[in-house]
Amino acid sequence: MKKSIYAVIDMKAFYSFVECIDRNFDPYKTPLVVADVSRSSNTIILSVTPYLKNKGIPSRLRLKDLPKGENYIYATPRMERYLYLSAQAFSIILDFIAKEDIHIYSIDEGFINLSPYLKYYKMTPYELVKKIKDTIKDKTGLDTTIGIGDNMFLAKVALDNYAKSNKDCIYYLKKENIKNELWNISPLTKIWGIGERIAAKLNYFGIYSVKDLALASLDFLKLKFGIIGEELHNHANGIDNTNIQNKYIPNETSLTNGQVLFNDYTYDEAKLIIREECDDLSKRMRDKNKTCGVVSLYIGYSKTGGFAHSMSLLKNTDNNEILYNALLEIYEKYIIKNLTIRRVSICFSKLKDNTDVTQLDLFLDNDEEFKLTKLNKTIDKIQNTYGSNSILRATSLLKHSTIKERHNYIGGHQR
Numbered sequence: 001m002k003k004s005i006y007a008v009i010d011m012k013a014f015y016s017f018v019e020c021i022d023r024n025f026d027p028y029k030t031p032l033v034v035a036d037v038s039r040s041s042n043t044i045i046l047s048v049t050p051y052l053k054n055k056g057i058p059s060r061l062r063l064k065d066l067p068k069g070e071n072y073i074y075a076t077p078r079m080e081r082y083l084y085l086s087a088q089a090f091s092i093i094l095d096f097i098a099k100e101d102i103h104i105y106s107i108d109e110g111f112i113n114l115s116p117y118l119k120y121y122k123m124t125p126y127e128l129v130k131k132i133k134d135t136i137k138d139k140t141g142l143d144t145t146i147g148i149g150d151n152m153f154l155a156k157v158a159l160d161n162y163a164k165s166n167k168d169c170i171y172y173l174k175k176e177n178i179k180n181e182l183w184n185i186s187p188l189t190k191i192w193g194i195g196e197r198i199a200a201k202l203n204y205f206g207i208y209s210v211k212d213l214a215l216a217s218l219d220f221l222k223l224k225f226g227i228i229g230e231e232l233h234n235h236a237n238g239i240d241n242t243n244i245q246n247k248y249i250p251n252e253t254s255l256t257n258g259q260v261l262f263n264d265y266t267y268d269e270a271k272l273i274i275r276e277e278c279d280d281l282s283k284r285m286r287d288k289n290k291t292c293g294v295v296s297l298y299i300g301y302s303k304t305g306g307f308a309h310s311m312s313l314l315k316n317t318d319n320n321e322i323l324y325n326a327l328l329e330i331y332e333k334y335i336i337k338n339l340t341i342r343r344v345s346i347c348f349s350k351l352k353d354n355t356d357v358t359q360l361d362l363f364l365d366n367d368e369e370f371k372l373t374k375l376n377k378t379i380d381k382i383q384n385t386y387g388s389n390s391i392l393r394a395t396s397l398l399k400h401s402t403i404k405e406r407h408n409y410i411g412g413h414q415r
Contacts, residue, residue, distance in 0.1 A: 005114045005148065006155040006244070007129050011089060011136075012143040012169070013059070014108035015047035018085050019075040021141040027051065032073045035063055039262075046077055082107060085140060092136050096121075096128070100245050111152055113244045129170060148172040153240035154182070156192040161185055178238040183211035193235065198228070210236050255290075257281040258345025259402065264302045265344075267337045269400045273344045274331060276403040278324040279393070281348055283380055291316035293350030295323055297330045300343030307334045316352050319372055323348070 011017070013027060015034040020027040027049045034047040041064035048057050057067065066072065086107045093102060093112060101113035114125050121128055129146045136142055146169065147159025158173035162181070173181055185191060186209040188199040205224065207213050213221075214236035221229030234240065257277045265273065274297070285292060293316045300306035309330050317323065327346060382391045388407035396403050 003115070004151060005118070005125050006150075006152045007112050007114055007125065008105075008147045008149075008152075008155045008159045009093065009110055009112065009129070009132070009136075010145045010147075010159055011086070011108040012145050013047055013050050013053065014086075014142070015077065015082055016049040016075070017047075017142055018082055019078075020049060022081070025073075027143075028054075030073065031070050032075055033066065034075050034077055036076050037063065037074050038076070085142065088140050089136050089142055089144075092139055093132060095135070096132050103244050111155065111244060114148070125172060126170060130168075133170070143169070145169040146171075150175045150238070151240035152242050152244065153192065153235050154178075154238060157182060157185070160192060161190055175238045179211075182236070182238060183209065183214060185210045188213070191235070194232070198225075198232075201225075202232075253351055254347055254349035255281055255285055255288075255351070256345060256347045257284075258298065258343065259406065261342050261344065261402070264340035264342060265400065266340060267335060270299070270341045270344060271328070271331070272395055272398060272400055273402065274327050274346065275324055275393070275395070276401065276406075277344060277346050278327055279320055280403070280406075281346060282318060282320045282323055282376070283383065285348055285351070286318045286354075286376065286380055287384075288351075289354045290351040291318045291354045292323060292348035293352065294348070295326045295330070296347040296349065297327050298343070298345040298347075299331070299335065299341055301336070302340040302342040306343065309334055310347075310349075312350075316350070318354060318376070320376055321372055 016032050017027050019025075019032055019034055020030055023032075025032065028051050030049050031052055032049045033045055033052070035043055035045040037043070041062065043063050045059075045061055045063060045066070047059055052070075053059065055067075055070075090102070090104060090110060093110065097112045097114075097117060101116065103111040105111060114128055118125065118128060121131075123131070125148050129148060133144050133146060136144055145159060145163045147155045147157070147163045148171065149155030149158050150173075154173045154175065158171045162171035162173065163169055188194045188202055188208070188210070189196060191210060194202075201224070202208075202213065205216075205220075207216055213232055216233065218230065218233050221233050223229070225232065257280055259273070259277070261273070292313065294310055294312050296308065296310040298306065298308040311326050311330055313322070313326060379391055389404050392403060395401060
């Protein structure tokens with residue numbers, strides 16, 4: 001069996017690096033912070049430059065928690081720009097590696113299978129990733145950190161625990177070195193896939209390091225953690241049989257849309273938000289050629305508490321009006337009218353492919369439903385051609401509407 005060698009490429013301090021590149025700043029000398037300062041002091045910072053990281057400031061914290069005494073430069077997030085630079089970087093990787101041997105893990109990180117290309121390029125794993133790293137730097141200005149390993153897990157451990165502190169930001173973790181380089185890692189949360197909750201449970205059973213985990217009884221771990229226990233044991237022993245070419249294609253069975261409101265909304269005002277979220281999610285569903293069988297609504301009150309309930313529809317549909325009326329029925333049934341609202345989320349589930357075959361209903365005006373379906377498709381076509389804000393309900397002009405502003409955001413941040 002041929003040896004597999006993988007690498008993980010991470011774009012260093014990605015958002016802040018992009019902002020420095022666009023301003024001709026040196027990220028290693030500039031105290032730049034990526035955050036929307038127009039929001040509250042509780043806003044989470046998305047990225048800080050390597051200069052600030054070297055001063056002990058973490059990548060993720062709230063604006064109010066930034067240490068005093070530094071002359072910070074603030075950059076408002078621009079997700080469209082970040083997506084463009086990310087696509088550029090991954091297109092460079094594609095110049096070296098075929099797409100079936102690449103797994104994009106996030107906007108700034110991806111796995112690659114080096115094994116089939118070493119002989120072709122006549123390079124060592126280090127030489128090949130160094131070539132990719134230098135090409136990304138030359139063409140985009142972005143710096144990268146790269147972990148190499150004899151499987152995907154070891155490559156990720158190399159990235160997270162060794163490469164970032166290495167002079168050239170590249171590190172190779174081999175299976176034969178796991179006792180010296182993997183087993184001594186502690187706390188367990190430094191290991192990919194082990195969060196605070198799992199680590200606390202492992203600590204409860206006297207497991208504090210990767211070595212403890214590797215030497216623990218497999219039967220005991222399976223008993224206490226189920227299938228995850230076996231995976232933890234395998235990883236601690238440097239075992240990961242994942243094949244990057246076996247792509248996971250999720251069977252999408254639900255769509256969601258939600259927001260945290262900037263102000264407290266009353267009982268009547270929140271209806272507008274439900275309507276707008278329903279319109280947006282219905283369009284997304286039609287774009288995917290799906291219909292919905294179950295609608296769900298979550299309401300979070302301003303002070304504390306809330307509710308989440310679902311309703312099954314008589315038949316699957318993509319009709320805005322039917323879906324909104326179902327959501328409104330849930331809302332009216334469970335809402336406490338004298339409490340103000342701060343969170344609204346909706347979900348469409350039990351999705352099915354839209355076959356364009358409509359089942360007639362004795363209890364509905366089918367002609368009216370056909371007209372609404374045709375109208376919705378016409379509106380979709382206009383929005384897809386001229387932009388999401390090109391045609392909206394008149395209620396979008398009301399002061400409590402958020403739809404126009406949200407359409408200018410990607411992932412909750414400005415484009």
